Amino acid sequence: MEQLLEILEGLHPEVDFELADDLIDAKIFDSFDIVTLVAEINAEFDVAIPAEELIPENFNSAEAIWELIQRLDEE
Amino acid sequence: MKKKLIGIILITVIVAAGLLWLVQGLLMPKFMSEIPEGAMIQEYYENAGGNDVIFISDCEVYENFSPITLWEDYGITSYIRGSAQQLIWQSYYLMEETFRYETPKIMVFNVLEMKYDTPQSTGASSQREAYNRMTLDGMKWSSSKVSSIYASMTQEEREKDGIWSYLFPILRYHDRWSEISGEDFRYLFQRDKVTDNGYLMQVKVNPVGDDYPVIPLVNYQFGENSYYYLDKMVELCKEHGTQLVLIKAPTLSPIWYDEWDQQMVDYAKEHDLLYINFLDRIDEIGIDWNTDTYDQGLHLNVYGAEKLSRYFGRILSEELGVEDHRTDARVVPRWTQKCETYMNRKETLEKELQAVVE
Amino acid sequence: MSFTSINFLVFFGILIILYYALPKKIQWIVLLVASYAFYLFAGLKYLGFILFTTITTYLVTRYMDGRIKAQNEYLKEHKAELSKEDKKAYKKQVKSRNRLWFILTIVVNFGILFFCKACLVDPLHSMTDSGVISFLSVGLPFGISFYMFQSMGYVIDVYRGKAEAENNFFKVALFVSFFPQLVQGPISKWEQLKESLFAPHPFDRRQVAFGLQRMLWGFFKKLVIADRIAVAIGTLKGTEYTGVSFFLLTVFYAVQIYGDFTGGIDIAIGVGETLGVIMPENFIRPYFSKNIAEYWRRWHISLNEWMKSYIFYPITVSGPMLKLALKTRKSLGKFGMRIPVYIGSLLTWLGTGVWHGFNLHFIVWGLMNCFVIVISEELNPLYEKFHQKYSWSNTRGYNVFQILRMFVLMNLIRASDLFNDVGDYFRRMGSLAWQFNFHVLWDGTLMNLGLNAVDYVILIAGIVLMFLVSFFSRDDVSFRVKLQKIPWMVRYLLIFLLLLAVILFGSYGIGYDASNFIYNQF
């Protein structure tokens, strides 16, 4: 989780990711950010997020992203 | 609650439709002070019934024959169902419609229309459509009108609104809003009469000048479609026991080719019809091209029309036995009235012309 | 059958009556019959195309869904005995079997679309000898771009396990052929549409009224504005119009395409609403965007969403791309991580360009959009610093400036799809730099474009009205909801006046070459 927050802050230093829960809905993240994030996660956690998981519910908050990573890691 | 709601909706729809209907009436061209040719077709309905002779065709009849003269000189009751650039299928359907109202003894058709086999003449298509409108919009709704519309529609019309723009003319005339004038309000619910039993009077004189050029054609054979409708006319008249008379008005242009004339002579012979080419009888009729035409021989003016009517009236009464109604008390008052209108109109127009000349 | 024909209104009127008069259970069947009737109006010859897509969509989704369900069952039953690796392997096996049919369906269907785009649109541009397959010069099968994307989206969703396949063939057929969206979209997703499409809809006065109002507004935008200004655009495409005249063309075109496309979508969505079917919005006041990227999130949304979910994401997060990103990160650092984004954007915009037409100028158009978006994305950190440093840059005035800048820039890019000859387009773009013929604005040129003073008055009034409606909807509350608050007499009067405006001022009927909806051709 720490690691993830670091990545996120790298993308948008101005956002407080521990509180934010509408990253997509508030249009903070655009598709470019998401794709960059996926690449970062792949590099850091060795988890490949498939295209079908790229939906708003999975990316609205740091927590949701973290859950997604863990779920994919499990499978 | 629900009932009240339905009531409100119903009233709204009715009010809206009523308003649109008024707007439509306003937008329809009235054809009163300009292009009176557009108002002629609808004038028939008040004069329907009791006509022994009906003329059907384009300006070759409505500019060249005067029913009032026929009445005055021979007591013949007649009406002209003419409209500008009438096409043969339109004439046929007008004929069909006429039989719903009356059964004349004689039906007169001018054969120049044979030259248009398909809905076209020269000029842009919008022009053709406008002419169709003048013939069609004035007709009352009937199967004849619908058939006539379908036979007349241009390709463009078929692709666009088709029959709907005849059912709801507002679709056709909606962009006339910028031309609305006092006339459109004045004639919203009623129209003046522009003709005398279908005759559109012209008093101007414009003598014939240079000869009209005769341009040879590749093919002089009238089209199949033209013959199809001519055949239908023959049949229709036979059905109703009416005698069909084919004529060619004595006007110089458009050119009436000898080859065309021959076809009509042959057709008349084959179907046992009377065909009169008045072009051959100009001297007999007494037409003087210096005084009797208002546009250099394309149409006759009132003086020419009266001469032609006297000549044709003699044929109608003497050769074809059309009755003299001048002693018929049921008819006389109405026709006396018509004669008066005619005389007044002639006088007014002559005065107006005089004023312009001076 | 065009939305703006009387035939359509009659068709729609009959449909509404049947739809609400017949039992609620068969409403969706009425829609299916109506959709096919609507489709057949375009010509019998196109029927084969849509049937093929419907049948392949149905079969492949059924097949894949069966596999996925069996797999889930199996995994559930053997939960205890299977190791994580076993599960993974099993899943992989199922997926690869599905993949074969999935890819086959996608390739064949898009192959047809591609072939149609490349060969059927214009026989002159036909890649094959026109003499040999002259029977094919029939034009694009009606609605193919839209129903194809819609059904393939569904196929992909099922493949991904994101949507459940429909058992009823006829329901799939309705989803593919649903008539309001055949003309120019929007492209709906199965999951979004299915609920309202097949559900029974009792007559809801408010919903029907809203639907009709929205249709009327669409007719206004299309008939009064877009079709009226179309003449001038035709004239301005003439070679002698460069410099300021060209700029004028881009503005006129912005008005036309907005009126035409959003108007058409308003009609489509309004038709759906009247029938109780809720379709996704395709526009969110796009001309109020502050940059091109935002514009594309607010213009033709359904297509861009489609492109994002089914092309951009799959490409950018695919295995090879991620590997590439790792590699380039080593050599290029942070910037390297963005490589997949660029490649993905490029391919997506190429796809969007080709979707509009298999022509060089559409491809150029796509690439220009891509280029501007990538640049502005890369410069984003700079912008943010700029905004932090200069507080005036956060004022309303600056926002207006940004909106105007986006408008002008987007107009210039958009104009490329007006010219079949790409060289001609660039020549005119170049003329902007040196030709300052501002005199065209007052020397009477404007009166020679095919529009007269009255036309301009109507256009300007119409544009102001469009602007106001947009402006007052900026809080994302529908204008119709706001209308609802005023006394009913006034509201009815306003609606009647709008109807009258459409009837009187619309460009339709004889004398007007009713230009087809622009997006119809795609």
Added chain:
Amino acid sequence: MKKIICLMIAVVMAAGVLTACGSGNSGNTAATTADQQTTAAANADAAKADETGALAADAQTEAPAADRYTFVYKGTNIALKAEAAAICEALGDAKSYTEETSCAFDGLDKNYTYTSFIMTTYPDGDRDRVNSITLLDDTVSTFDGISIGDSKDKVEEVYGADSFNGVNAYIMTDGDAQLTVIIDGDKVSSIQYTAVFE
């Protein structure tokens, strides 16, 4: 109202055309070379365009090069559907002139008869456009060199057997214009150019 205005404009234009065709500058034109004539025509056109203001765009687009469907008379290109005013001016006096009203509105069809051909025009808004050209004698010929009196074989050589209608005429068309060569016996009896509508 609009109709009246149209009509008035048409009348004014007609008067203009008449004076243009009638004002005796025929001697003048006869002396000038072909090139000067066409320039004069273009200038006249431009002048007219300036007068009315609205015609400027059209004047530019209407300078067609001669082709099969254009009749060239002493250096003046007479193309179908071209504006008649400038052509009339270039041609000078007509031997005879007649006009034909349509049954109702919409202005006049006009016929100009010159020594060796007849030109007719149709009204298009406030302008007249060339509707047809009919050649009258063998002093004039088509773009491809066919004149009245030429043999059928020569016509067939120039226009091809495909264009023969099977009876008595060779008919060539490009959708906007039609060239008809009528054969009587074995000789060309008439040559006509006609504007095609739709």
